[in-house]
Amino acid sequence: MKARRSLQTYRAKRDFQKTPEPSPDVSLKKRGAEALFVVHKHDATRMHYDLRLEIDGALASWAIPKGPSYDPKQKRLAVETEDHPMSYARFEGRIPDEEYGGGDSLLWDEGTYETVPPGKAYEQREKGHLVVDLHGDKLQGRWHLIRTRGNGRKNQWLCFKSIDGQEKPDYDVVAERPESVKSGRRETRGPVRKSALERVHPPAETILQRVWPPMLAKLSTPEEASDATHVFEIKYDGFRAIASLSGSGLVFKSRNGNDLSGRFPTVAEALRRLRVPEAVIDGEVVALDKKGRSSFQLLQNQSGGELRFVAFDLLWLDGHDLRDKPLEARRELLESLFSGVKPPLQLAERMNMPMERALKEAQRHGWEGLIAKRKGSAYVGSRSGQWLKLKVIAGQEVVILGFLPIKNEHSAKEIGALLVGVNGPDGYRDVGKVGTGFDTKMRHQLRELLEKIRVDKPVAVDAKKRPGAVWVRPKYVAQVHFTEWTDDGRLRHPVFQGLRTDKKPEEVIRERPSPTARSKARTAEPEPVETAPVPRTRAATKRTATKRTATKRAATRNTGTRRAPGALAARTAKLPRQEGAPAKTSLARLTSGDRVLYPKGGYTKEDVFEFYRQVAPLMLPVLADRPISVQQWPAGILAPGFFKHELSGKPDWVPTLRVKHLNRTIDHVNAKTPDALLWLANQSALTMHMWSSHAPTLTSPDWVLFDLDPGKGTWEDLIRVATAMRKKLESLGLESFPKTSGKRGLHVLVPLRAGYTHEQAMRFANDIANQLALELKDIATTERAINKRGGRLYLDAGQNGRGKTVVAPYSLRAVEAASFSAPLQWSEVTRRLDPSRFNIQTVRKRLDAVGDLFAPVLTTKQKLP
Template identity: 35%
Template structure:
């Protein structure tokens, strides 16, 4: 069955095309150091100047000894796009070999010089004089350095010398040999990279396979891809053991999954019983599609928490990346490029797997192997809170469709898959059910093993009842009806309960303390439903006795927990209606494929995902602020309307602010206090976020003064020109200011006030500033509020500084073609050539991660308004 028919998820991390010229940076000069394995191992040192990366070569690399830091000046320049400077370089291109980005960051002259262009000019002059002093802010190189030209050595006479204060360090930082981008070494890139860096561009090339692995593959028999097989299973044993002929792995608490991949992009992600996981775990499926390799891998899909521990309950409830960090741990290779590897020893399969498995996305990882003491490794697993360990014979073959004693599992806690055969409901409970009735198969017959009444919340119960209803039956699935409500010493008088039987088709997992003599689980706790297993396959697992064979010193008892990845998206790309719990409140998102920006193909789903991703950045500008809801429920081309009073529509949990307007109207404003409020507004069709300038604690005192540059028939370059003039005026009177695009046609400039002055004072100060600017360019600016009187000129709007007025806040989307964002800017970005289309829903998240919040100063220490006005009088008369 072809798997090419899937809904392709929009990439919110879209950036500018590789090598398209200058990268958008935070306004600081960049440096890059590449580690290059060509004819000899060396380091390429690149400094950005005039938008390109000037290059030197460091033969031995930076260390603590300044004498080793000789550089040879090279003549080639590279477009500033260092993220493409990693991969395999073909022979004949820059010496060939493999290259990684060893370090990267920003740099600046030691002397205090304002402005990027001024810094570049100064640095070039210093470079030509033969001595350049700089401060490096890298991941590995930090502090003051001098780049010095020595006499008598020609082009090879450059030294990079570390400041003497740091000479006390004895650490050779070249030992830190991993890339700061991919965290790979040269060897790892050589093994796993499918990227080729050629003339500054990345191209797809097949993975280079070592001679040893090629020899191993020749020993494997030719075979078609093994569609329909079931994986090899492990046998449960009662205790860990030590044996040098066995290796150990973490027992992951997830769903076993086989990944079938073909070069043409045809991919299957299947459970152990051949159920499709393609849509359920779509991020992993999409990664496998990108591999373009012929291979079948065996692994475990899990959700990890921030401590790196897997959580089966979170996996069972996983619907989108908002529900947890999804990871696929791959531990075996079954078939590769037309060869059946199952007859090769495990150690050889793992050797091949380590070389051919693509590892350029952290959500697919090679499972770590431990050649160690099994007993000590088991203790380490318990200490970390893991489910247990797996022991495997190093020379074991892969036996498909079979449970083998060559693979053993040792559990830290007692757990078992069970069949859900019914449920009970007590007379006095409002819940959907009180407990689940459980069974397992023994010798082909279903046996009762007890009931479980803990481990599920109300939402989980509702979802489970939707699964139960089609299976309700009047007939018990047991040959003898068990007493499901018999008294015990703990509950001598159990409550009256009604039993509802189900057809034995669903499977769940429970943890328990022990098994009683009559085979019933004691103190069971529900862990989650199992969609990957068939009820008929659920048999009672009985531990087999095992003995330690050989004591062996522990070589490595350190289990490295998986890293939790960053926040991704809230909603999955398939379901049209989804319910998510945000800050403890259930929010319903509907009609998710509806295009809000039809020309750009951007849907409601993508809007919700955007606001979820930028919540940490936008919420400081919404918290405690009354919101004017500008609603576009039909998308950007529908008729929008403002709603300020939310008394009739706000959910019970929402924070609101009662306020009487100047006209005597009583309104209840929503406060943008948290992520739930943000996403609830978005669910109403609030494409943009419009908070007050003041907070509910000080409604008459704004936190900032705003100057709104509103063009008419002006070009955006003229808007930029005026913004620079506003900055120059404020610089002369020593007043800080922060710029952002409006996301529409103009720009906004904020001046921090920290709620120390009222709106009238703020408006008066804004009027002073715009008057000074207008006097300089009266030919294309105006202070006329009425559009008809502006005569096509740019309006310098100071009247926004009034109670209840709002403009789109930083990081807000705008209901405009292009899906633009109101984006904070570094002042050296405010220059001709910048356009509104530079900042959209497609690249905003990526930019914000790179720059951080450039606008936070607008919420900082407020200016001294009286001093500022007096200074303006002295400077401008």
């Protein structure tokens, strides 16, 4: 009876048709006779902690704004609130924004308690002094609750720890243990107020570009994932889709940037109804069959099935870029955002079970497979081994290269089978024909589409002779399921699933599990994936050093000062190839390898070719999708060189990047493959100059650049300025990374998080440069005109504009020492630093000693003050 009366206020404040909180009519099954206590971490108008004690069949409740403290000196305010029903002891979830107490509520702690002396809870509460021994997961020992003031509605109490031997003054339990004891969740969202929705927000397209492009998974095998390191989600078979919300605005795009709002209007409308000021949600548009399986064929044909947008990641929320947050934190916030949503919106289903069992479940249900995501991983805008595709049903994207007309004379306007291929090292490769999976309507539609792009001869380099075949220009991509690959590289039993309007023909390659450090087997042909270099072990480094010493001794027997052409290539061929380096390519050919490009050192074109082969694993992650210009010296560095943005005579297999400049559009070489880099080396392109931004977000730089040009100044002056710059940046909380220019200068790079503009980078760089020039005006200047510098070091901040370039790390320079632009540790930036030591001859020794010092520039994300 007491409990029923005490819960009247609780009941009156809530609409149980809207809130997931339990009604007082819901009972709780207890596991023992001890009195319960719980603590909810409640992100409502303000974050606070709700302590609840079982008293007379209900949960007496106090809101503690700062949470409990193990320090007896910390007496925390506790505001008494309405009693809650016993069933609330198991509650965790999101209370709707517009409801009383709106926001996320996590079950932060739970356990049992008794009063001191036992059985006096009601009396002590009435008197205003509770003394309780808590036996929780986080809260242990004796605690006091003392009423200090009452105003009839909200009685104020103090909550503090007793001196009982379990006090811990230096332990902040709230900060150290933020997780829910029920779900493990840590992240919470408060209620979304109407004022937050109505204020001015950046356009949805602008927000989307700040976090573009989407992250992609690599095809892999179960051996590369484990229960300890990965979580597993169902792999859905549909259209990848990214939704950007800002106020009431929505941008809904495929991974290639195609608008999906018109194609899936019901999904778009459901997304618009999400109550959130700003968000970017990554997911998949799918069509579910009667068994709840996603079917690409149903989606493509739009012939039934339940349409869904399945969300699996959250990249942006209310002004915050979430990509650097751990996977688990992003998922928790996504779960909060999608709390209470209804179809066609839903969360991607997690398989909370061992991987082996999850794979069996996927096979039993007829799913395509699983996505294994590495715990704690960030979201990166590229194909990453942090996400792995584990397939139980083989699927492949294919390019339509032709068709066989149907043999039935009554169906002359239909296709009989599609002739399909994938991209290979030397062009499109024939992977067979697809003759099943079409209905009459689709056969007719495909014939109509393909007739418009007929060509006279097959595009595939190994196309089989097929009587009656009609060949077409590669324009359309199809999705197929199949049983296996044949020994000669053909699809066995392929079944057409539909056209992929979200994929481009040039993106389609044969999907293979990515080669990894665990894999001992080597494939006969290069895989269409890029892998980072594997760190060398100390033992391997020691063996290499021994061989290198022996080689050096042998070399000293030659008394001539000029080395024989190709000597570098001969020497490095004896060394074990760096793990992760590309195998010898079948595409980029070396010609005129004995031509001497560096006369003083005798280094040849073959030496340059071998140099870029060694540094390719380090350069490719930097240069991929980044516009570059090159300096060529075809007759050697003593002859005139050429600076070029666009190179003619590029083979078809050299990827390009089309960039719109102020007055024209240029197809830059896209040095994202070993072959592309080596092709440039064969063109005697010694030096690569790179942009600070990469496609598709060329308007957003990856770093702020400072170019320190010593001019006629001394090396000591350069070191003094560089050191002062580092300290100034550190005082602003910014990490910076130096590298030699390859000549006399230094470059200092400050990595940025996504979303900054070139103008913002330029403003910041100018501010810092001007401050340093003022502080060090005797040795440094920002004066661009050489005749006005007075021999002082030039602090160049002007290379931060769109289209401005800097010499790429590991790029050679046309100087007698054959030096390269070497990434440095700040501890190396001293008066003893000699940039000429980092050269074509010492590169292997350098990499063995320090590894890739430029890699952190690509992974460090910083906010400018």
